[in-house]
Amino acid sequence: MKAMTYGELRGKVNHAIDGAAVFAWKRLEGVILATGEVMTFAIYSVRAFFARPRRFDELLNHMEFIGNKSVFIIALSGLFTGAALSYQIYLGFKLVNATSLVGPTVALGITRELGPVLTGLIVAARAGGAMAARLGTMRVSEQIDALEVMGVEPRQYLVSPRIVASVLTMPLLTGIFDFVAMFGSWLLCVQVLEMDEAAFFDRTQLWLQPSHINEGLFKAAVFGLFFSAVCTHRGFTTKGGAAGVGNSTNRGVVLSMVLIIVSDFFLTSLINFFYAVTDPTGGRG
């Protein structure tokens, strides 16, 4: 076989790079367009919530639905997460004789990270999936068209209250998760490992600031916005009959979960940046 000249090789390599760049751009473009679409959808829906007619009844219904559907499993997950995390951290801290710091470490980890993230994942799977399925069913059985024909704006009636309810309910559920997780931690540390109860509470109170809890609750609200926007959008734009509904539900939930996990990192950075700017002396741990 004849060896390629340098020029031919350069040409081939350039061509391959061009192809890869075009492919990457096409994918990225798709992601950007889809993100823009969901954002437009969410912004419209949140604004529509404040338009007439008011949908407070719907809002309360959906808050009750979201809470009801998830509160038990959240409490259960919280209890075991708190206990398991405490045990792992205890095993590590025992090596350096710092077991008195297990309480605050768990408290910080739960309120800032695990509380909002795990609550977000659970609620996205339960309530978010139900939202996508419900709206998808309404779409393919023409119930959404029927609303529109009746002179009812379907996004204002169906989507707005669901998104607002998610944003309001997520911090409440996260609060429950945090509380039960700390109870689990207390159970394990004080009742099982027989650590000193007074020290457990003193240390935790010393290190845990209200701002840590707020940070977690803020994240929870943002996650509520994300999963409800993604899931309602998926459901609302469902195509292709019953199979389409399954598809929307599945993709809505998966996308929500990925979004929660990935955005958590950026939210953490953003919040720390915010505190670094507003409070350079660093009153926080």
Next chain:
Amino acid sequence: MAAALGSEAAVEIKDLKKSFDGKDYVLNGIDLEIPKGRITVIIGFSGTGKSVLLKHILGLLKPTSGEIRVLGREIGGMGVEELTRFRQQYGMLFQYAALFDDMSAVDNVVFPIREHRRDLTKEQMRGIAREKLKQSGLDEKHFDKLPAELSGGMRKRVGLARALALDPDLMIYDEPTTGLDPVLTEMVDNLIVSTHNLKQGTTSVVVSHDLYAAFRIGHYIAMLNNGKVLLAGTPQDFLDSEIELVRKFVAKGVHKA
């Protein structure tokens, strides 16, 4: 065309074109006037764009080009809010009724009343809903059942009652009898006619692929083919037509009759 019936137009469509993908035109220059106060039947083979045409009249789809005037108003340029308000004059019966599956029959009919007549008390709303359900021929013992507990024919009656809840000026039916047995078909056809005669000046538009039904109930018939109006006229115009495709369609329809 509609002038043939001595009536002004409730819906005027001029050179309406619609393409979903920018290449193939589902509607390719529709010109049609739907006469006010009459029953117009739109016929055509399956997949010729009858439902797409309806969705344009309802403002659910935006035309690629062309004009649609409904009850004297151009609806192509209306914003969401204006269109939402305008649609209170429409009543629509969907092919599969499209009932809200988490509401009872009577609550389905109450729904549009609650949305648009906030001046009424709950009792008054339910009163109107029950009256509309009776008019549509639903037995009282089914009023509180969920759609899943009703038969297809009963669901149609609930859907009709819901469409009539706000006393619309324009009633639209998309394939109301497709898939029904002959007895039910006749019942629904009769229901369409009696509903039409209920309120003076109501315009009814019925989409069908059944010419027999068109002859039975229609004052005016429009046949779609290949995204265009092949022929629009009275039933007599259809019987007299020399157009090959129309003759074929008529031969089948009359044979069935």
